[in-house]
Amino acid sequence: MISDRQIDLTRLAVIQECMETYGMEKNAPNSEWPHNVISTLAVTYSCGAIGRRGDVLEHDRDPSELKLCIDLAEEAANIMHGVFIGMGDEGDHEFSPFYITANRGIIAPENISEEYIRKAFGGTIYPPAPITIEPLEEKGEWWSYISEGDSETQESWQKLIAWFKNNLKLHSPSFVAIGEDPLDEDSQNSGCVFPRLAVGLTRAGSLVGVFSCVVHT
Numbered sequence: 001m002i003s004d005r006q007i008d009l010t011r012l013a014v015i016q017e018c019m020e021t022y023g024m025e026k027n028a029p030n031s032e033w034p035h036n037v038i039s040t041l042a043v044t045y046s047c048g049a050i051g052r053r054g055d056v057l058e059h060d061r062d063p064s065e066l067k068l069c070i071d072l073a074e075e076a077a078n079i080m081h082g083v084f085i086g087m088g089d090e091g092d093h094e095f096s097p098f099y100i101t102a103n104r105g106i107i108a109p110e111n112i113s114e115e116y117i118r119k120a121f122g123g124t125i126y127p128p129a130p131i132t133i134e135p136l137e138e139k140g141e142w143w144s145y146i147s148e149g150d151s152e153t154q155e156s157w158q159k160l161i162a163w164f165k166n167n168l169k170l171h172s173p174s175f176v177a178i179g180e181d182p183l184d185e186d187s188q189n190s191g192c193v194f195p196r197l198a199v200g201l202t203r204a205g206s207l208v209g210v211f212s213c214v215v216h217t
Contacts, residue, residue, distance in 0.1 A: 020036060
């Protein structure tokens with residue numbers, strides 16, 4: 001079995017577009033976020049953990065919890081296979097399985113909060129970037145974007161919502177939006193690729209679901 005301490009480029013590929021600087025690092029050579037929401041120093045591991053290059057992360061995952069995360073994330077991604085996220089996206093972004101496996105012995109959160117998301121992403125999220133968290137239900141601001149789309153896309157989302165609701169291995173299903181245009185009031189970072197996640201928590205505190213992104217310029 002591959003050690004979860006091993007850097008995993010397949011996991012990095014899931015978030016990599018949100019790290020893209022489009023050459024703007026020339027204007028801010030000492031910044032991790034010259035034109036991006038996820039730090040240019042971000043690295044990922046086979047357990048799904050995200051951290052900053054050079055940081056020392058604790059790696060104490062239960063193999064059965066890791067397998068659970070992988071299996072659940074694949075199930076969720078299969079439901080959304082071939083579905084574009086929409087939501088004003090200026091590209092054609094689909095969904096990828098996403099998980100961050102919790103360490104053994106942690107105090108598992110009761111729900112998904114901004115603090116939890118920033119911690120789960122290992123400090124790689126642009127600090128001023130707003131993070132909005134809504135229940136994964138057919139209501140709220142996030143659902144208003146979905147309801148404007150075609151019926152086929154809505155049906156896929158409804159299936160995903162039902163899957164989370166009926167899955168006894170997950171709780172607190174949420175839609176998480178990281179960043180929006182503009183990213184900050186001072187326009188120091190004009191990044192335009194924003195993560196969007198549909199995720200829940202396992203009893204052990206792992207974050208599991210699907211990841212996509214939107215381009216808003």
